[in-house]
Amino acid sequence: MKKSYKFALITAILCSFTQTLLVFIIMLIYGEIYAHVILGTAFTSFLLVFSIVQYRLEHLIYRRISKIYDDLTLLESTSFVKNQITTDMATLTEEIDKYAKNKKLEIETLKVRETYRKEFIGNVSHELKTPLFTVQGYISTLIDGAMNDPELLMKYLKRADKGVERLTYIVKDLDMITQLEAGSMTLEVEVFNIIEVIQNIFELYEMKAKRKNISLIFEKSHKLPVFVQGDKDRLQQVISNLIINSIKYGSLNGTTEVGVENLTNNKILIRITDNGEGIDKIHLSRIFERFYRVDKSGSRKEGGSGLGLAIVKHILEAHNEKLYVESVLNIGSVFSFTLSKALTDTQ
Numbered sequence: 001m002k003k004s005y006k007f008a009l010i011t012a013i014l015c016s017f018t019q020t021l022l023v024f025i026i027m028l029i030y031g032e033i034y035a036h037v038i039l040g041t042a043f044t045s046f047l048l049v050f051s052i053v054q055y056r057l058e059h060l061i062y063r064r065i066s067k068i069y070d071d072l073t074l075l076e077s078t079s080f081v082k083n084q085i086t087t088d089m090a091t092l093t094e095e096i097d098k099y100a101k102n103k104k105l106e107i108e109t110l111k112v113r114e115t116y117r118k119e120f121i122g123n124v125s126h127e128l129k130t131p132l133f134t135v136q137g138y139i140s141t142l143i144d145g146a147m148n149d150p151e152l153l154m155k156y157l158k159r160a161d162k163g164v165e166r167l168t169y170i171v172k173d174l175d176m177i178t179q180l181e182a183g184s185m186t187l188e189v190e191v192f193n194i195i196e197v198i199q200n201i202f203e204l205y206e207m208k209a210k211r212k213n214i215s216l217i218f219e220k221s222h223k224l225p226v227f228v229q230g231d232k233d234r235l236q237q238v239i240s241n242l243i244i245n246s247i248k249y250g251s252l253n254g255t256t257e258v259g260v261e262n263l264t265n266n267k268i269l270i271r272i273t274d275n276g277e278g279i280d281k282i283h284l285s286r287i288f289e290r291f292y293r294v295d296k297s298g299s300r301k302e303g304g305s306g307l308g309l310a311i312v313k314h315i316l317e318a319h320n321e322k323l324y325v326e327s328v329l330n331i332g333s334v335f336s337f338t339l340s341k342a343l344t345d346t347q
């Protein structure tokens with residue numbers, strides 16, 4: 001039974017009872033008692049009070065509730081549907097409860113994001129500071145007189161240029177990670193030959209590897225092209241970042257090996273192996289966090305943004321692919337990830 005009916009019923013019973021009692025007392029005073037008048041009064045007053053109270057109540061509750069709905073719809077137009085307006089208090093309470101819970105959840109996520117944002121900005125300025133100060137240092141020294149020495153002029157200009165270059169790729173990485181973490185990046189999925197992509201990356205970093213006398217080896221067990229499905233540019237960046245790391249953290253005269261192997265019917269595994277410095281267990285679980293570096297000072301010399309692996313992880317997550325790492329300190333590291341074979345692939 002609706003709550004409003006119950007309320008109207010009790011009010012009607014009370015009213016008709018008091019009114020009937022009143023009529024009865026008046027009759028007693030006048031000394032004439034008519035049973036049918038008493039019954040009639042009880043009955044009509046019950047009916048009248050019940051209908052009036054019920055009508056007024058529904059009207060009142062309806063008006064109040066539609067106002068609440070209207071107020072809430074202003075805030076969140078999707079949560080409420082106009083034709084669902086009800087005079088039933090229970091439903092309304094439930095709806096408001098649901099609404100409050102949603103809001104609470106929303107506020108909590110916003111709070112988490114806020115801390116994340118603060119932390120991020122702190123990290124960013126920290127990262128930019130070092131190369132910026134370097135550039136400023138060289139330029140100031142030049143202005144202060146070093147520019148009159150042609151040898152120093154060239155040397156310092158080159159160093160300042162290096163600093164600017166470093167700033168540029170930190171900003172590029174920041175831009176990428178911001179896009180990735182905001183979820184605003186859309187994948188441009190296409191079918192492409194992964195072997196070709198790896199070969200191109202090899203050519204790109206050959207010089208870099210040579211400087212440390214690292215051999216880049218492509219484990220080519222299959223001569224045929226391997227067609228995969230994904231965002232070519234992004235996946236190219238994944239492989240680049242992993243190869244750059246393997247060179248950066250690889251030992252002199254070492255090797256970087258890239259392998260492509262069949263995993264399942266629809267997946268392949270790309271593996272990047274090096275015999276470099278390796279990563280200690282305590283750091284292994286954290287290297288994919290943005291700005292995380294094992295050896296802050298050492299890596300700084302190598303000049304990374306600390307975002308490389310965070311970007312790798314994000315891109316692979318966006319592709320719904322898996323990423324694995326195995327590493328032993330002073331022995332080497334293996335980074336591997338899955339890729340989806342192209343559906344049109346004929347093997």
Ligand SMILES: Nc1ncnc2c1ncn2[C@@H]1O[C@H](COP(=O)(O)OP(=O)(O)O)[C@@H](O)[C@H]1O
Nearest residue numbers: 245246249278287293294304305306307308309
């Ligand atoms: N192949 C690797 N061998 C050893 N350490 C690695 C390797 N790849 C990554 N690391 C460690 O993980 C950290 C995070 O890597 P990354 O996100 O690419 O940042 P960055 O290279 O800019 O320092 C590096 O600072 C390094 O300490």
Ligand SMILES: [Mg+2]
Nearest residue numbers: 245304308309
């Ligand atoms: Mg890196």
